[in-house]
Amino acid sequence: MAVIPSFFCAFLFAISPTSAFESETANALEGAWEMNLPSDQSSNMRTVMTIQAPYVFISSFNVESKEFFESQGGMIEILGNTINYTVEFHTADGNEIGKSYQITTEINRNQLVASIEVDGLSQSVNYTRIDAGNSDLAGAWRITERMRNGEMQKMRLGSRKTIKMITGTRFQWVAFDPESKSFSGTGGGTVTLKEGKYTEHIEFFSRNSDRVGASLTFDYEVNGDRWVHSGLSSTGSPIKEIWTRQ
Numbered sequence: 181m182a183v184i185p186s187f188f189c190a191f192l193f194a195i196s197p198t199s200a201f202e203s204e205t206a207n208a209l210e211g212a213w214e215m216n217l218p219s220d221q222s223s224n225m226r227t228v229m230t231i232q233a234p235y236v237f238i239s240s241f242n243v244e245s246k247e248f249f250e251s252q253g254g255m256i257e258i259l260g261n262t263i264n265y266t267v268e269f270h271t272a273d274g275n276e277i278g279k280s281y282q283i284t285t286e287i288n289r290n291q292l293v294a295s296i297e298v299d300g301l302s303q304s305v306n307y308t309r310i311d312a313g314n315s316d317l318a319g320a321w322r323i324t325e326r327m328r329n330g331e332m333q334k335m336r337l338g339s340r341k342t343i344k345m346i347t348g349t350r351f352q353w354v355a356f357d358p359e360s361k362s363f364s365g366t367g368g369g370t371v372t373l374k375e376g377k378y379t380e381h382i383e384f385f386s387r388n389s390d391r392v393g394a395s396l397t398f399d400y401e402v403n404g405d406r407w408v409h410s411g412l413s414s415t416g417s418p419i420k421e422i423w424t425r426q
Contacts, residue, residue: 208287209231209233209258209263210231210232210233210312210313210318210347211230211231211309211310211311211312211313211314211347211348212228212229212230212231212309212310212311212313212347212348212349212350213228213229213230213231213292213307213308213309213310214226214227214228214229214307214308214310215227215228215229215305215306215307216306216307216308224242224243224244224245225240225241225242225247225249226240226241226242226243227239227240228241228310228350228368229307230345230347230350230352230368231256231313231347232313232318232319232320232345232346232347233256233258233320234255234256234257234320234426235253235254235255235256235320235343235345235426236253236254236255236256236265237251237252237253237345237352237354237366237368238251238252238253239251239252239352239366239368239384241383241384243383243384243392243393246384246389246390246392246393247384247389248366248384248385248386248389249272250270250271250272251269251271251352251354251366251386252267252269252270252271252272252276253267253268253269253354254266254267254268254269254358255268262282262283262284262285263282263283263285264280264281264282265280265281265282265283266278266279266280267279267280267281268341268356268358269354269356269358269363271363271366271386274361277358277361278358278361281296282296283295283296284296284297290308290309291306291307291308291309292306292307292308292309293305293306294307310347310349310350311347311348311349311350312348313347313348314348315346315347315348315349315373316373316402317346317371317373317378317400317402317407318346318347318348319345319346319425319426320343320344320345320425320426321343321344321345321346321407321423321424321425321426322337322341322342322343322344322423322424322426323335323342323344323421323422323423323424324337324422324423324424325421325422326419326420326421326422327418327419327420327421332420332422339357339358339359339360340355340356340357340360340362340364341354341355341356341357341358342354342355343426344423346371349370349371349372350368350369350370350371351368351369351370351371351380352366352367352368353366353367353368354366365385365386365387366384366385366386367382367384367385367386367387367391368382368383368384369381369382369383369384370383373400376399376400376401377397377398377399377400378397378398378399378400378409379395379396379397379398380395380396380397380398381394381395382394382395382396391414394414396411396413396414397411398410398411398412398419399411405424405425406422406423406424406425407422407423407424407425408420408421408422409421409422409423
């Protein structure tokens with residue numbers, strides 16, 4: 181019996197099958213999406229996907245109960261009407277890390293459908309658009325510098341990554357190492373940007389569910405592919421970080 185990869189039950193991409201340019205396709209994909217649950221399924225669990233090339237994150241959580249269920253993500257490559265996805269972290273199944281999948285996709289207004297076929301068995305999933313990734317911070321960012329003892333220090337960039345995804349209304353950060361297949365943590369929720377202020381409203385946090393419901397505000401400035409992030413941490417300590425667009 182053919183087995184559908186576990187990731188696909190919480191996975192969706194969208195692309196116009198007649199698109200002639202990969203850049204236009206990438207723009208159509210970017211933003212935040214939420215999985216459509218069956219009408220007879222009364223669950224408060226949400227599955228949200230955020231896409232800002234060249235990364236995708238998919239996470240399931242329950243804001244009311246402050247439960248984090250799972251998250252996965254990695255790099256994507258768009259080729260015509262298909263998307264190649266390479267799993268770089270997967271909290272529910274570490275065996276998926278390093279595997280690559282090809283997804284056939286289509287889009288109809290704000291509805292997305294993705295299909296995958298494994299050993300002749302096909303399955304499709306539907307999502308609804310949350311936002312189109314329209315903000316000056318929209319993108320996938322990697323932390324590259326951090327203030328230590330009052331001085332900015334460049335970080336040694338190895339296989340371990342801390343990536344933060346920002347769309348028009350949502351954020352998610354993930355710390356992981358695809359080479360060692362290790363996962364350090366993730367958190368996410370909604371984000372508001374106004375007059376140089378960046379505010380995170382936490383909806384899930386893999387390390388500490390008590391953080392769910394909290395809001396943190398920082399100063400931000402974007403200079404080309406560099407994002408300067410500064411303010412006070414949740415413990416009141418001053419922080420300053422440089423994130424670089426991927």
